[in-house]
Amino acid sequence: MAHDKYVTYAGYLHLEELLSLQQEQSGVDGDREHDEMLFIIIHQVYELWFKQLLHELEFARGRMDTDDMPRLLHTMQRILTILKVQVAQLDILETMRPLEFLAFRQRLEEASGLQSYQFRELEFILGHKRTSVFDRYPAGSDARRRLDARYGEPSLWTAFVRFLHARGYPIPTEDLERDVTAPTEPSAGVQAALVRLYREDPQLVQLCERFVDLDEGLQEWRYRHVKMVERTIGARPGTGRTGGADYLRKSLNRPVFPDLWAIRTDL
Template structure:
């Protein structure tokens, strides 16, 4: 006989009740895909990027919460939040495997429908970089036509980055690490910060929380770098060395981004150990 979950108490009628779809707003989410061509693979392209934006939304939620906890000196919850960010980046990495099932011929069928739109213009990606500390003011350009996007980015560069709050914990522990004066610039290597981290890594038992905090940031950047690398290889596999739809040099631009380091002190100290 067919199994009937209602006989064991499962709710089967949702007239006047909140259902799964209601709670998640699935009517909006599942009707937000609007291909502009008849190409079969355009839906894949749209879903890939929309789901990536959802994961980035969660990453920003966790990064901002972690920054608040670190600033307050409450590091244990921040460890969990930063570990989650690394797992989110791992999820974003896996998504490239799905997009890479699309061939150059299939992408060509709908590429003109994109117009000038490009992932280069992702507001949330830019905010992730700004929160982490890679604050390149030139990258505000694609968002300046929308005040509701540009204003939060401008507000972000007025406050300490995630890494700034972490170096604040070094100062709280007695290390001579100066606070940055120019918050609207990317992080540059700081000899005093590198020396402080080297001391932490030489004696992790004494500085366990700082040691763990540093490794959580390295985990995040490790996965973030892999995400950028997978982006490069996916783009090269699909469009070769054509210019990007948003006007960038495509693969050549993305390769330059591979050289950007979010937390240079934490990587450079390893040479000294």
């Protein structure tokens, strides 16, 4: 059956809808602040990249279930490339000077990047799970349903540990059967398997090193985020009644794959 009309670039991408979503609050009851458009677009782009990262991390987890190493390594490289782009976007945001942000900041009211449920989903799939996150999302909301579902899924690291077991590496039973809602914790048994892996299997070493690259990239993103906030608002509290840079600084130097860092001394 023939289509009634051809697919167009604008129609395929829903450009009319997409380009209507940048609505500055500063223009509602006064003069528009020039830099608010940049602020909105940067954060909307972040949310789109978060969506793609979740898509890729889910795919990577599935490739471990099927032992598809070529696609798994390729997907991990794509994830790392996206993360580099996200870090680079902070360079654009830092072109906004403090006075330019303060000119519209009060219009954000309680809105805060900490309310990004997709970022919390990313934390969950990477193993940084904790119930305190749920306090920001009302029961029954779409965001809460998404987070509840993600909370109950195996993390990327849990899938990797099971993948190693399927490959014949001796993983302790308690690590294979650990509660998937628990945050990732270091394991001496997993570390012993990883040391053996690094000495025996160059292909799996490539995968492990991409996990390390991902962990390092996340820490770089957090550090750049903190410095951007300090540069823009100094020691002021953050939006949404958060602690600003002091609050964000607490997340620095917290690895998501601690076993891969712990074994460095033993290699």
